[in-house]
């Protein structure tokens with residue numbers, strides 16, 4: 001009985017670090033659920049691709065647009081693939097939070113990013129790296145933020161990811177920032193900005 005009570009108290013009153021992580025995951029969900037129907041599915045990622053297409057004036061038959069469609073599709077698959085839900089074609093809020101909580105716990109245990117996290121970070125990197133040259137600059141990042149509907153200032157957010165001012169982020173740096181994004185409970189950590197460009201409210 002005492003254990004049940006303690007578990008319930010923990011659920012209702014999570015530590016500030018846990019609450020902060022959960023709020024981050026929630027903000028990310030809200031950003032990628034572009035049509036706000038409480039599920040992440042193909043339509044949301046299709047919306048992402050159309051915003052980028054319009055913003056950059058990409059022609060319907062351009063290689064940039066094909067690449068964009070392929071990378072957003074892979075990003076969607078990286079989230080729906082490892083999450084077993086009642087409906088394999090979409091991801092609910094609680095499923096996505098569960099996914100990140102598990103990544104966090106597994107990374108705490110053995111320090112390595114689980115396979116599912118690696119797929120998600122690779123897919124995110126490919127979406128960010130529009131020209132496929134293996135580096136992300138502030139313009140790439142700004143396009144991503146606009147397309148997920150984040151109101152963050154890209155320069156300000158980028159500075160948190162790139163404190164030394166190199167101007168470009170490699171896959172290795174993005175992976176490091178992704179680990180921070182998943183696990184940091186301290187708002188001062190730069191990686192908190194990675195997926196949404198901002199701290200949760």
Ligand SMILES: [Ca+2]
Pocket residue numbers: 032033034035036037038039040041044
């Ligand atoms: Ca949706």
Ligand SMILES: [Ca+2]
Pocket residue numbers: 128129130131132133134135136137140
């Ligand atoms: Ca690039």
